[in-house]
Amino acid sequence: MYVPEHFAxxxxxxxxxxxxxxxxxxxLTHGSAGLDANHLPFELETGASTILHAHVARANTLWQEVxxxxxxxxxxxxxxxxxxxNWYPSKHELHKQVPTWNYMVAHAxxxxxxxxxxxxxxxxxxxxxxxxxxxxxxxxxxxxSAPEYIDTLLKAIVGIQVEVTRLVGKxxxxxxxxxxxxxxxxxxxxxxxxxxxxxxxxxxxEEKSS
Numbered sequence: 073m074y075v076p077e078h079f080a081x082x083x084x085x086x087x088x089x090x091x092x093x094x095x096x097x098x099x100l101t102h103g104s105a106g107l108d109a110n111h112l113p114f115e116l117e118t119g120a121s122t123i124l125h126a127h128v129a130r131a132n133t134l135w136q137e138v139x140x141x142x143x144x145x146x147x148x149x150x151x152x153x154x155x156x157x158n159w160y161p162s163k164h165e166l167h168k169q170v171p172t173w174n175y176m177v178a179h180a181x182x183x184x185x186x187x188x189x190x191x192x193x194x195x196x197x198x199x200x201x202x203x204x205x206x207x208x209x210x211x212x213x214x215x216x217s218a219p220e221y222i223d224t225l226l227k228a229i230v231g232i233q234v235e236v237t238r239l240v241g242k243x244x245x246x247x248x249x250x251x252x253x254x255x256x257x258x259x260x261x262x263x264x265x266x267x268x269x270x271x272x273x274x275x276x277x278e279e280k281s282s
Contacts, residue, residue, distance in 0.1 A: 073177075073179055073240060073242060075240065075242045076248075078247045078248055079242050079243060079244045079245075079247060080241070080242065081178075081241030081242065081243050082241075083241075084239055086241065087178040087239050087241040088116060088118055088122075090148060090150050090176065090178045090241070091114070091116045091124075091148050091178055091180070092116055093150065094148050094149065094150045095113050095114050095115070095116070095148070095203075096111065096112070096113050096114075096148075097111070097112060097113075097114050097124070097126075097146045097147060097148045097180075098110070098111050098146065098147045098148075099111075099112055099126070099134075099144060099145075099146050099232070099234075100144060100145040100146070100147065101134060101137070101138050101142065101144050101184065102142070102143075103134070103137030103138040103139075103142065104137045104138075105133070105137050108134060108137070110128060110132065110134055112126040112127075112128065112232070113126065113200055113204070114126045114146065114148075114234075115196060115199050115200055115203070121235055121236075122180075122235070122236040122239065123233060123234065123235055123236065124146055124180060124182070124233070124234040124236060125196045125199075125231070125232070125233055126196065126231075126232045126233075126234075127193055127196050127197065127229045127230060127231050127232060128229065128230055128232055129228060129229055129230075130227075130228050130229060130230050131228075132230075134232075135186045135188070135230045135232065138184050138186065140183075140184070140185045140186060141183050141184070141185070142183065142184050143181070143182070143183060143184075144181075144182060144183070144184045144234060145179060145180070145181055145182075146179075146180040146182070146234060147177060147178075147179055147180075148177065148178045148179075148180070149175065149176070149177045150175075150176035150177065150178075150268060150269075151175065151176050151266065151268035151269040151272075152173060152174065152175035152176070152269065153173070153174050153175075153261045153264075153266040153269045153270070154171065154173055155171065155172045155173065155174055155246065155257050155261070156171060156257075156260070157169035157170055157171055159253075159256050159257040159260040159261075160249065160250075160253040160256060160257060161252050161253060161256055162249075162250055162252070162253050169253075172244075172246075173244075174244045174245055174246060174261070174269055174273070175242075175243075175244050175269070176242075176243045176244075176245075176268070176269060176272065177241070177242050178239065178240070178241045179239070179240040179241075179242075180234065180236045180238075180239055181236065181237055181238040181239070181240070182234040182235050182236040182237050182238075183234065183235050183237060184232065184233070184234050185232075185233045185234075185235070186230060186231070186232065186233075187230070187231030187232065187233050188230050188231065189231070190226055190227070192231045192233075193226050193229055193230070193231045194214075194226055196231055197214065197226065197229075198214055201213070201214060243272065245269070245272055245273045245276050246258075246273060246276075247276060247280075251277050251280045251281045254273055254274075254276060254277040254280065255273075255274060255277035255278075255281075257273060258270050258271075258272075258273030258274040258276075258277055259274070261273060262274070
């Protein structure tokens with residue numbers, strides 16, 4: 073990924089937050105059948121190592137086409153928005169702006185490992201369920217279903233683990249523009265439903281003005 077210095081995000085904690093807030097990642101592999109992309113919810117583990125945990129259907133040949141230790145890439149995208157030059161005050165004065173697209177992404181480079189064991193898979197499913205059911209009025213639990221039913225379903229999936237070796241972030245928020253242009257475009261994006269990226273642009277505009 074091309075990352076100009078003014079769009080780079082060197083803070084790993086910020087990128088960890090992005091992954092936790094937007095855990096549905098795109099796993100890119102280059103296995104025996106060539107390039108492939110799978111879209112999966114990931115669990116992030118941080119500590120001595122940074123690990124991404126997920127699972128795929130046993131019928132998905134991904135887990136058979138890769139080898140333990142193969143290099144992979146997982147892409148997480150927080151938000152994106154089209155930016156019209158008409159939203160920049162300077163455009164109306166100088167007529168020297170063009171359209172662009174802003175976005176916030178994290179690229180996790182790492183080594184994959186297939187975890188075809190029931191205990192690992194059960195743990196991944198249980199933790200993902202607890203995380204994503206937490207805001208429900210009555211969170212669903214694995215124990216809400218018959219044990220035999222859950223056991224059958226767990227046999228139909230395979231665990232995937234990615235040890236992250238490099239984490240690269242890019243927040244393209246019009247940082248190379250004037251403060252007034254960033255602020256104006258940020259308000260326009262937010263008014264059109266881009267709450268996340270609009271707020272990030274406005275926060276940067278405020279920081280640039282101080």
